Amino acid sequence: MKSLHQRVLFLNSILFVLQVLLTNQTSAAGPDCQELIQNKCASCHFVKYICPKIEQGKGTLSWKWTINAMVKEGLTATDQEQDRLVKCLAEPDEKVKAFCPSKEQRP
Numbered sequence: 001m002k003s004l005h006q007r008v009l010f011l012n013s014i015l016f017v018l019q020v021l022l023t024n025q026t027s028a029a030g031p032d033c034q035e036l037i038q039n040k041c042a043s044c045h046f047v048k049y050i051c052p053k054i055e056q057g058k059g060t061l062s063w064k065w066t067i068n069a070m071v072k073e074g075l076t077a078t079d080q081e082q083d084r085l086v087k088c089l090a091e092p093d094e095k096v097k098a099f100c101p102s103k104e105q106r107p
C-alpha cells in the first residue's frame with residue numbers, strides 16, 4: 001500500500017526535477033556566464049581586460065563590437081556562444097563582476 005509519505009516523496013522528486021529544468025532555462029539558457037567568460041576570454045589576456053568595460057556598464061552593442069574584434073583576434077566561439085557572451089557581459093551577474101574585485105560596486 002502506498003503511504004502518504006511515499007507520495008509526498010514522489011511529488012518532491014518531480015518538483016525537484018522540474019525546478020532544475022526551469023531554473024536552468026530561465027537563469028542560464030546555457031553554460032554559466034562566469035565559466036564561459038573564463039573559458040573564452042582568458043586564453044589571450046587576463047580576464048581583467050573586461051573590467052573597464054564592465055565598470056562602465058557598456059551595453060549590448062558595445063560588447064558585440066568587442067566580441068567581433070576578439071573573433072578577429074582569433075577567439076573561437078559559435079554564434080550562439082557569442083550572443084551569450086554579449087548578454088553575460090552587458091548584464092554581468094555577481095559572479096562575473098567578481099572577476100573585477102578591486103572596484104566592485106556595492107549597493
Ligand code: HEC
Nearest residue numbers: 040041042043044045049050053066067070073074075085
Ligand atoms: C585570440 C585571443 C583573444 C581572445 C580569445 C580574447 N581576446 Fe580580448 N583582446 C585580444 C587582443 C590581442 C587585445 C588587444 C588588442 C586590442 O586592444 O584591440 C584584446 C583586447 C581586449 C579588450 C580591450 C580593448 C577594447 O577594445 O576595449 C577587451 C575589453 C577584450 N579584449 C575583451 C575580451 C573578451 C570579453 C573576450 C572573450 C569573449 C576576449 N577579449 C577574448 C585578444 C583576445
